[in-house]
Amino acid sequence: MQAKYHKLTKQLHQSIAIRKDTRMAFFDHWHYHSELELVYILQGKGTRFIGDDISPFNSGDLVLLGAGLPHVWKSDDVYFESNSKNKVSAIVLHFGANFMGENLWELPEMSSIKELFQISPRGVCYHLPEGHTVKMQLKKMLNQSPFTRLLSLLSILNKLARIDKRSVLSGIPFAEHYQKHQSNRIDKIYDYILSNFDNDIKLEDLALKANMTPASLCRFFKQKTRKSISECINEVRIGFACKLLIEDNFSISEICFRCGYNNLSYFNRQFKNIIGLTPGNYQKKKSLFEETKSKD
Missing domain, CATH: 2.60.120.280 (Regulatory protein AraC)
Structure with missing residues (x-):
């Protein structure tokens, strides 16, 4: 869809x-x-x-x-x-x-x-x-x-x-584009996360992109965004998971791995923490589209 x-x-x-x-x-x-x-x-x-x-x-x-x-x-x-x-x-x-x-x-x-x-x-x-x-x-x-x-x-x-x-209302990455932040360093960090969230993102690689040490990067990011880097990565991944749950027919386990997670239990916990529903319950709401569309 x-x-x-x-x-x-x-x-x-x-x-x-x-x-x-x-x-x-x-x-x-x-x-x-x-x-x-x-x-x-x-x-x-x-x-x-x-x-x-x-x-x-x-x-x-x-x-x-x-x-x-x-x-x-x-x-x-x-x-x-x-x-x-x-x-x-x-x-x-x-x-x-x-x-x-x-x-x-x-x-x-x-x-x-x-x-x-x-x-x-x-x-x-x-x-x-x-x-x-x-x-x-x-x-x-x-x-x-x-x-x-x-x-x-x-x-x-x-x-x-x-x-x-x-x-x-919506998670940061769901829109096709995202708004540029005032800081060039923040731009680079978000660009890297949005381009690589489906892979294993290492703090050292992210710090290299921002030309900072890992410790200073964590302090800087928290100060500017009021959230940790891991929180941001999870928000991006779960936002993409929601997009797949709404627009595609992948299984929940397949979506888990497509979003950069390698542990289904951890994915389910993060999804519930951020969205307030389990992936399964969220997926059921997709039927609100399809049940009515089938009558059109």
Whole structure:
């Protein structure tokens, strides 16, 4: 079940696309696109699949998706019943990262929005109360002129960037690309891990790439990322394991070895620690895609 690339269409001479989507049920293809997406669920409940995260969704949820992050929302089974009178509804907003030009985000006043864009490839969920200004602004945007929409989106992003109560959804490596870190050394470390996670990564080789001693590398990495190198490697490997569990039909033991592990028990423990489910239970959730698709 490979994620499909969607090329989104926008109205001529407009950099923002917004719509109110009302239908019997949510369930499109597992897909990604080059634009960011902001989704406000007005009505409905079910399960959302965002990168390697599988979580329930409800009315009122607000989610920001970065470019390249595979996703789909699937309504609960009751919405697919032939005699169902239930409906779902959402406001969906698409925009490019440079919808106001490349240089704007370099201004000091835009630093918080720039940081929000840097974590958006993992997906960010907000649980805001009804009547929150962001939700009210999104509803008003449906009837605004293109220029006013531009200003409204900038205002919304500024507010979202300053809200501390938010959840980052997907593992770092699930998106096709990853955001560059400010430090060149951190870049090199992440590049090496992402290129070699399916092999045995030796600390000495990683330190050589960063031009540091193993001990100084461990201190530096912990200081910059607030996690150990082994934690990062496990996150990358488990993120890739989730991708295989969702998109392919490999056995769990085969996925274990494809992700760089050589011990199935250790793989299972790391998976449970990071994802909160065993690989087997996580794999069962994949059927939420396939059961409904078989009815299409």
